[in-house]
Amino acid sequence: MTRFLLIILFFVVSLLSVFKAPAYYFWLLAILVTEYPLIFAGITAALTISGIWVKKYQLAGTIAGIVTIIVFLSPVIKAYLIGYDLKNDLNKAFYTNTNDNQPPFSFSKLFAGNMVVDNKSLTYITYADTALTLDYYPSQIAGKKPCVVVIHGGSWSGGNSKQLPELNSYLAGKGYNVASINYRLAPKHLDPAPREDVQNAIKYLTAHAAELQIDTNNFVLLGRSAGAQIALLSAYTLCNKNIKGVIDFYGPADMVWGYSVPANPLVLNSRAVMEAYLGGTYTKVPQNYEQSSPIRFVDQSSVPTLIIHGENDVLVAYEHSDKLNNKLNDAGVAHYWLKLTWATHGFDYNLNGPGGQLSTYAVTHFLSAVTKP
Structure with a gap:
């Protein structure tokens, strides 16, 4: 359950790569999320892989984790296309x-x-x-x-x-x-x-x-x-x-x-x-x-x-x-x-x-x- 909730939390954070920050401290977090995406994607990947040992909500957590990783990495993909x-x-x-x-x-x-x-x-x-x-x-x-x-x-x-x-x-x-x-x-x-x-x-x-x-x-x-x-x-x-x-x-x-x-x-x-x-x-x-x-x-x-x-x-x-x-x-x-x-x-x-x-x-x-x- 803890793994699943953490992945959902990171998914919510990843949305700062897509939507405008709703408040001041979320804006500061958005800078980190969009310009240091590998850190956030790496933590999410570790949580997703831990599903090998955590059985509860295993599939749901894994799917949510993969989606979250993709969202975190979206600035990298977009930067490559613009570049x-x-x-x-x-x-x-x-x-x-x-x-x-x-x-x-x-x-x-x-x-x-x-x-x-x-x-x-x-x-x-x-x-x-x-x-x-x-x-x-x-x-x-x-x-x-x-x-x-x-x-x-x-x-x-x-x-x-x-x-x-x-x-x-x-x-x-x-x-x-x-x-x-x-x-x-x-x-x-x-x-x-x-x-x-x-x-x-x-x-x-x-x-x-x-x-x-x-x-x-x-x-x-x-x-x-x-x-x-x-x-x-x-x-x-x-x-x-x-x-x-x-x-x-x-x-x-x-x-x-x-x-x-x-x-x-x-x-x-x-x-x-x-x-x-x-x-x-x-x-x-x-x-x-x-x-x-x-x-x-x-x-x-x-x-x-x-x-x-x-x-x-x-x-x-x-x-x-x-x-x-x-x-x-x-x-x-x-x-x-x-x-x-x-x-x-x-x-x-x-x-x-x-x-x-x-x-x-x-x-x-x-x-x-x-x-x-």
Whole structure:
């Protein structure tokens, strides 16, 4: 009986690979379920095999166990299918002809670890009330190289430059300088303060380009969640010809629409988060919501854009990326939308998980396409 109940419990957990998480802690569990699927599938397999010795509900438990294993492994299967065409799709989107031998998804990589690159903290701007720092990951390939400016998430009121450092190290290993920046946070600092911080970070990196070995003609912005909104808005409004592209990990692209369709309150009070960042409700300060919506600033001159979003995202609605994708299509801007049907917010916590592998491949391909000597 215990075996059967445990298998049923794991079956319920496996459904987080298919459906959206109903509450905050289930969302955290969903990240683990979808990006570390072999662990959950392995435990379920052990319970299923134990049916050799446990006779009660043996057949029912075995059937339920097999179904549960398949559901746990569904992100792996889906990632393989998406990866099969990903290289060609990216080549078509960005007019490239990459013939690298690295597959977008590899089953063996699910067992791999991550490299670590030493980084240093640098103060890039000092205001009257605060000093802002960035973590600098130098390229591991000699010479002047492009620089990726990473903007962290955290609902505009939290988080810091230490967030998810694995991709920073990976990109440094591939020959990119990476500057993961801190910015002024809400509610003390409202939009457009973070955009000003991005601009000042680029100014600092440009001024110190010789010592940091930065190719100042090639900056790319990369943001996650709230940081993606800042990255998109900065890329589309700063009018800096040296910003060659922007990478959007599950960011809110339409703040007006986002306020009208809030997230599940059991996961996040998204309206309160937006009000703290923009200085009030939409009714009170509609212009702030308009001016902070990246989608409003897309036009034919916008930089190439890579969108990455999981369909089961419960913090930032998948529709944000759909709206941005449509606007970029209408404007004729080179872009690609990597759709991960099983993934939730923060799926890239594990670079070697199904979503982590595909997104990392897409990021490196995009950087190669938009940064030119």
